[in-house]
Amino acid sequence: MDHSKHTPLRPDELTSTTVEGANVYGPDDSHIGDVSHFHGTGQNAQAVVDVGGFLGIGAKPVALNVSSLNFMRDENGKVHATTVMTKDELKNLPEHKH
Secondary structure: OOOOOOOOOOOHOHHHHHHHHOEOOOOOOHHHEEEEEEEOOOOOOOEEEEEEEEEEEOOOEEEEHHHHEEEEEEEOOEEEEOOOOOHHHHOOOOOOOO
């Protein structure tokens, strides 16, 4: 996926309403998880990403600072994120407890 034409989200757009459900892509552009929920707003927020599993079953929730993710909209307005972390690196993070 060519992200060069995608529009980065502004800090005021970093809210649970905007980013929950967003796909997260790793450095090789493979789908590595989805944002299940969001704590806070703006640049100080944390996104909880469900990593692995299939159709949400067996996925491990991990919390990431928003600064670890690049949220953007594609040409159709769909929000997604990229990260430099791999799926294995995310799986090795502590599990987020609600």
